[in-house]
Amino acid sequence: DAEITQSPRHKITETGRQVTLACHQTWNHNNMFWYRQDLGHGLRLIHYSYGVQDTNKGEVSDGYSVSRSNTEDLPLTLESAASSQTSVYFCASSESRGQETQYFGPGTRLLVL
Amino acid sequence: RKEVEQDPGPFNVPEGATVAFNCTYSNSASQSFFWYRQDCRKEPKLLMSVYSSGNEDGRFTAQLNRASQYISLLIRDSKLSDSATYLCVVNPYNNNDMRFGAGTRLTVKP
Numbered sequence: 001d002a003e004i005t006q007s008p009r010h011k012i013t014e015t016g017r018q019v020t021l022a023c024h025q026t027w028n029h030n031n032m033f034w035y036r037q038d039l040g041h042g043l044r045l046i047h048y049s050y051g052v053q054d055t056n057k058g059e060v061s062d063g064y065s066v067s068r069s070n071t072e073d074l075p076l077t078l079e080s081a082a083s084s085q086t087s088v089y090f091c092a093s094s095e096s097r098g099q100e101t102q103y104f105g106p107g108t109r110l111l112v113l
Numbered sequence: 114r115k116e117v118e119q120d121p122g123p124f125n126v127p128e129g130a131t132v133a134f135n136c137t138y139s140n141s142a143s144q145s146f147f148w149y150r151q152d153c154r155k156e157p158k159l160l161m162s163v164y165s166s167g168n169e170d171g172r173f174t175a176q177l178n179r180a181s182q183y184i185s186l187l188i189r190d191s192k193l194s195d196s197a198t199y200l201c202v203v204n205p206y207n208n209n210d211m212r213f214g215a216g217t218r219l220t221v222k223p
Contacts, residue, residue, distance in 0.1 A: 042213030104156035
């Protein structure tokens with residue numbers, strides 16, 4: 001079955017380190033998204049991509065970067081992890097710009113010490 | 114003001130009860146609206162889209178009030194399995210850049 005996976009599922013790191021979170025989907029969806037979820041906030045969009053070589057900044061993009069070299073993957077990189085980036089990160093995908101239903105991965109819990 | 118606001122709850126209701134959640138949004142040009150469900154420590158999943166005319170899916174009814182800029186979700190005959198957090202989602206820019214509410218937590222008790 002097609003799916004969307006994230007790895008690692010849990011990560012502990014130290015401030016200043018570079019961290020990369022992986023997201024992989026097998027639906028062949030064009031659109032992929034990264035969100036963070038914090039208590040008291042809704043999911044907030046970090047970056048998104050409408051296709052290979054396309055990336056766009058979301059609402060809370062500072063300190064994060066993404067690259068889209070193929071359809072299946074959108075890795076999220078924290079250039080220099082900060083304690084404020086402790087959060088749960090969700091990757092999502094949707095079929096096309098006209099298809100708004102987003103399918104979410106299981107999430108990555110990141111703790112920055 | 115947040116773009117999408119929800120009463121965080123928690124709503125604690127007995128099995129069989131009817132419960133309603135409201136969600137307000139700030140961008141009057143918003144075109145698409147959704148309710149997602151999120152179980153504890155799990156990913157959000159689409160529950161239903163919200164159409165201008167209102168729509169129903171089994172025990173769930175969604176309504177949109179554009180004039181007052183709110184959407185609602187009504188759950189009838191609550192089941193234990195309905196216990197979850199319900200996320201209101203709005204597409205204010207007519208693209209895939211969705212705005213999520215912080216969620217309303219529902220606990221259905223025996």
